[in-house]
Amino acid sequence: MLSLHRSSRVAYRRSFQSLHHVSRASRIAFSCSASRYGYEDTIQNLKIGKHTRVIFQGFTGKQATQNAKQSIEWGTKIVGGVRPGKSGEHLGLPVLPTVRVAMEQLKPDATGIYVAAHQAAGAIEEAIEAEIPLIVAVAEHVPLHDILRIHSMLNTQSKSRLVGANAPGIISAIGRCRIGFQPLPTFSPGHVGVVAKSGTLSYETVASLTRAGLGQSLCIGMGGDVIAGTNFVDALKVFEHDEDTEGIILVGEVGGRAEEEAAEWIRDYRGRTAQPKPIAAVVGGRCARPGAVMGHAGAWAAPGEASAETKHRILEDAGVTMVDHPEKFGGVMKELLAKSGRNVQKIEKSAANQRRGYHTQRRMPSAGFPYRSTTSIASLGTQRRGLFLSATQAADMLSEHGIKISPSTESAVDSHLLSITIDRQSRSPCILASPTTAPSQNHRRAKRFPFDYRQGPSQSTLQDALAHLQLDAAPPVAKATAMKLMQTLWSIYKEKEALTLTVHLAVDTESDSLRISNPSFHFDDAAFRSNNRQAELHALRDLSREDPTEVEAERDGIVYVKLPTASPGSGAASGGDGKGGGGAEVEYESYNIGTLVNGAGLAMNTVDALATHNGLASNFLDTGGKATSETVKRSFELVLRDERVKVVFVNIFGGLTLCDMIAEGVLKAFKELEIKVPVVVRLRGTNEEEGQRIIADSGLPLYAYDGFEEAAKKVVELAREAEMAERGKSDV
Structure with missing residues (x-):
C-alpha cells in the first residue's frame, strides 16, 4: 500500500530518535523527547469519545467503506481518509495522498487502519511518522518481526499509541x-x-x-x-x-x-x-x-x-x-x-x-x-498456525552454524533451559533462562532478559542470562559455548523470523564441555503466508507429522485442534493436572463432545465451560472470520470424523458472524451429511431471532437454546446418555 513512500519511511526509521516535531499542544501536552517521555505517556490517547476526530487508512477500500458508513451513522466523527498517491472525495469526505498530509489538513486524533496484513506494518509506520495520537490496526497475521520492529520504534517516542494488531x-x-x-x-x-x-x-x-x-x-x-x-x-x-x-x-x-x-x-x-x-x-x-x-x-x-x-x-x-x-x-x-x-x-x-x-x-x-x-475481516486473513520444526530439522539448522546437538541424558534437575522468545511485557525479543527444565518449576525460576529488536542482545545481557542459568562459574569451554549458542540462536531467530527457539543445556563434568539437547523451534508462519517471506524454511513443513484433520481444516480457513482422549476423572481436560474449570478434582460424567464455535476465544471458553459442567470436549473448532453456511457444513464434517464424538455442540455468538447464516449452515449439514448424533445449537447475537426461528421451524431433531448454561447442561446430559447406552451394548 505504501510503496510510493518507501524512501521517506526508510529515512524516517534511520532518524526516528532524532525527530523533534511538536504536535498540537491542545491534543498532546508532553514533549517528544525520548529522554523525558516514552510510550507509557501515550496511554491517555485511549480516551476516545464524541470529540475524537478519526481518519481511515485504506479509506476507499470495500471493508473500510462499509465500516465507515456504519460508524458515521452511529455517531463516530470520521473526518476523511488516506489513499496513497491519490486525492479526492469519498463518502462526502476528503481523501488525501499521505497520512502526514491528512494529519496537517484534517487534524485527526486517531486513525483506523483497514488494509491487508502484508500492508499493515507499512501503514502503521506511516501513522507513527505522522504522529497520529491513536493508531488502531485490526488486521490478523501481521508478521511478528514487523510488529517487533514497530514496537522498537514506538518505545522511543511519546506521541503515538497502538491498539492491535489482530x-x-x-x-x-x-x-x-x-x-x-x-x-x-x-x-x-x-x-x-x-x-x-x-x-x-x-x-x-x-x-x-x-x-x-x-x-x-x-x-x-x-x-x-x-x-x-x-x-x-x-x-x-x-x-x-x-x-x-x-x-x-x-x-x-x-x-x-x-x-x-x-x-x-x-x-x-x-x-x-x-x-x-x-x-x-x-x-x-x-x-x-x-x-x-x-x-x-x-x-x-x-x-x-x-x-x-x-x-x-x-x-x-x-x-x-x-x-x-x-x-x-x-x-x-x-x-x-x-x-x-x-x-x-x-x-x-x-x-x-x-x-x-x-x-x-x-x-x-x-x-x-x-x-x-x-x-467482514475475511479479506484481512484467515486463521493460521505457526511452523514447528522437528528436533532433527532444528538440529540440522544449528549444525549449519557450528552448534552440535547431543542426546539428552540429564535429569531436569541437572539441565538448564535456554530460549530466545518474546517478552510480551516489554514488547521486544528476550533471552529466557531457567536453571532447570522441570516444567513445574519453570514458571517460578525462569527469567526474561529483554533487548531491543534492532540492536540485538548486548554483552551485558548475555552475561546476565548466563549468570541466571548458573553457568557463569562453569568451565571456560562450557561458558564460551553457551555465549556462542545465545548469539547463534538470536541470529537464527531474526534471520528466519522465529517465534520461540528453545534448547536444553547441561555441563559434561568429564569433558568440562556443554551438552546441548532437545531443540524445539517454532517459527512465524504469517511472514510466509502474508508476505511470502521464508519460503525455503516453510517448505520444511512435514504434513505427515501433523493431524490430517487439522491440516485439512486449515486449508478451509477453519482452526481445528484435536483434544486428547480422557477417561472420567483423569483431569485431561485441564492439561492433565487433575483439575477442572474451578481448580478442584473432578469426575467427568460425560466426555467426547464435539464443539463448533465462531471465534478462537469463544471456542476456548466453550471447552473450558463444558468442563465446569463435567463434560469433556474432544476438539476445539473456530469457524474463522469468514464463516459461511458452507463453512458450517464443512465444520460438521470435520467434527464428526472423530469417532469419539457422542454429541455436537454448536455455540455461536453472532458478532460479525450472523446467526441466521449459521442456522442455514446447520440445516445444510443435516441435509447433506449423515448425522447420527444429537446436536445442540445455541445462538446469540446478530440476527439471533431469525436464526432461532430457522432452527425452530426446521423440523429437525435439534435442541435449540439461547442461554449457554441451559445448552451446556443439555449437551452433557445427551453425552452421558449416549455413553451409558454404548456401555450397555458392550456389556451385552
Missing part, C-alpha cells in the same frame, strides 16, 4: 466512537469498562452487560497477537481515572503474562484505593492442548509462562471475581457494584437515559439485534 479495535459506547469492526447493536452506553484479548468473548461480555442494563463506557480490544500495542494494565490505568467507568471486566486467555501483570496492578490498586472499582474476569484456554496454538496467534504458552488455570488463580488471589462464561458478567457485575457501595439503580438509570437520548437522535436496530452487518 484486535477488534476500541469503542466508546458513551461517546459513540467506534474505531474497529465491533458489532454495534451489541453495545449500549453505560458504566462498565471492558478490555479483552478475544473479540467474540468481548461481544458476549458486552451483550451480557447490555441485557443487564449496565451498558459499557469504553471497550478496548487488546487483541490476540503475540505482542499487543495496548495491554490489560494500560487499559486498567485508563479505567481507574475514567469518571464514566464504575466497574471493570478483563477477558484473558492462555499465552503471555498480561493477566499476571494485571493481577499485580490490581493488588496494588486495591491496597491504595479506599473504594476500588469492582473487577471481574474470565481466562480462556484452561483446557487448551499443551503446545498447540489455540486459534489466536498469541494463544500459546511459551517456556516459563503460566497456564490459563494458573492465571485464573492469580487473578482470583488478587481480588478479581472470576466467571467461567461471559454470559454471567451482567449479573455478577450488578452484585459487585452493589457490594462496593455503588448505587446500581442510579447506574442503570444513567445508562437507560443515555440510550434514550441516543435513540431519539439516530435510528438504530433494537435490542433484539435484527441487524445485518456488512463488515
Whole structure:
C-alpha cells in the first residue's frame, strides 16, 4: 500500500530518535523527547469519545467503506481518509495522498487502519511518522518481526499509541466512537469498562452487560497477537481515572503474562484505593492442548509462562471475581457494584437515559439485534498456525552454524533451559533462562532478559542470562559455548523470523564441555503466508507429522485442534493436572463432545465451560472470520470424523458472524451429511431471532437454546446418555 513512500519511511526509521516535531499542544501536552517521555505517556490517547476526530487508512477500500458508513451513522466523527498517491472525495469526505498530509489538513486524533496484513506494518509506520495520537490496526497475521520492529520504534517516542494488531479495535459506547469492526447493536452506553484479548468473548461480555442494563463506557480490544500495542494494565490505568467507568471486566486467555501483570496492578490498586472499582474476569484456554496454538496467534504458552488455570488463580488471589462464561458478567457485575457501595439503580438509570437520548437522535436496530452487518475481516486473513520444526530439522539448522546437538541424558534437575522468545511485557525479543527444565518449576525460576529488536542482545545481557542459568562459574569451554549458542540462536531467530527457539543445556563434568539437547523451534508462519517471506524454511513443513484433520481444516480457513482422549476423572481436560474449570478434582460424567464455535476465544471458553459442567470436549473448532453456511457444513464434517464424538455442540455468538447464516449452515449439514448424533445449537447475537426461528421451524431433531448454561447442561446430559447406552451394548 505504501510503496510510493518507501524512501521517506526508510529515512524516517534511520532518524526516528532524532525527530523533534511538536504536535498540537491542545491534543498532546508532553514533549517528544525520548529522554523525558516514552510510550507509557501515550496511554491517555485511549480516551476516545464524541470529540475524537478519526481518519481511515485504506479509506476507499470495500471493508473500510462499509465500516465507515456504519460508524458515521452511529455517531463516530470520521473526518476523511488516506489513499496513497491519490486525492479526492469519498463518502462526502476528503481523501488525501499521505497520512502526514491528512494529519496537517484534517487534524485527526486517531486513525483506523483497514488494509491487508502484508500492508499493515507499512501503514502503521506511516501513522507513527505522522504522529497520529491513536493508531488502531485490526488486521490478523501481521508478521511478528514487523510488529517487533514497530514496537522498537514506538518505545522511543511519546506521541503515538497502538491498539492491535489482530484486535477488534476500541469503542466508546458513551461517546459513540467506534474505531474497529465491533458489532454495534451489541453495545449500549453505560458504566462498565471492558478490555479483552478475544473479540467474540468481548461481544458476549458486552451483550451480557447490555441485557443487564449496565451498558459499557469504553471497550478496548487488546487483541490476540503475540505482542499487543495496548495491554490489560494500560487499559486498567485508563479505567481507574475514567469518571464514566464504575466497574471493570478483563477477558484473558492462555499465552503471555498480561493477566499476571494485571493481577499485580490490581493488588496494588486495591491496597491504595479506599473504594476500588469492582473487577471481574474470565481466562480462556484452561483446557487448551499443551503446545498447540489455540486459534489466536498469541494463544500459546511459551517456556516459563503460566497456564490459563494458573492465571485464573492469580487473578482470583488478587481480588478479581472470576466467571467461567461471559454470559454471567451482567449479573455478577450488578452484585459487585452493589457490594462496593455503588448505587446500581442510579447506574442503570444513567445508562437507560443515555440510550434514550441516543435513540431519539439516530435510528438504530433494537435490542433484539435484527441487524445485518456488512463488515467482514475475511479479506484481512484467515486463521493460521505457526511452523514447528522437528528436533532433527532444528538440529540440522544449528549444525549449519557450528552448534552440535547431543542426546539428552540429564535429569531436569541437572539441565538448564535456554530460549530466545518474546517478552510480551516489554514488547521486544528476550533471552529466557531457567536453571532447570522441570516444567513445574519453570514458571517460578525462569527469567526474561529483554533487548531491543534492532540492536540485538548486548554483552551485558548475555552475561546476565548466563549468570541466571548458573553457568557463569562453569568451565571456560562450557561458558564460551553457551555465549556462542545465545548469539547463534538470536541470529537464527531474526534471520528466519522465529517465534520461540528453545534448547536444553547441561555441563559434561568429564569433558568440562556443554551438552546441548532437545531443540524445539517454532517459527512465524504469517511472514510466509502474508508476505511470502521464508519460503525455503516453510517448505520444511512435514504434513505427515501433523493431524490430517487439522491440516485439512486449515486449508478451509477453519482452526481445528484435536483434544486428547480422557477417561472420567483423569483431569485431561485441564492439561492433565487433575483439575477442572474451578481448580478442584473432578469426575467427568460425560466426555467426547464435539464443539463448533465462531471465534478462537469463544471456542476456548466453550471447552473450558463444558468442563465446569463435567463434560469433556474432544476438539476445539473456530469457524474463522469468514464463516459461511458452507463453512458450517464443512465444520460438521470435520467434527464428526472423530469417532469419539457422542454429541455436537454448536455455540455461536453472532458478532460479525450472523446467526441466521449459521442456522442455514446447520440445516445444510443435516441435509447433506449423515448425522447420527444429537446436536445442540445455541445462538446469540446478530440476527439471533431469525436464526432461532430457522432452527425452530426446521423440523429437525435439534435442541435449540439461547442461554449457554441451559445448552451446556443439555449437551452433557445427551453425552452421558449416549455413553451409558454404548456401555450397555458392550456389556451385552
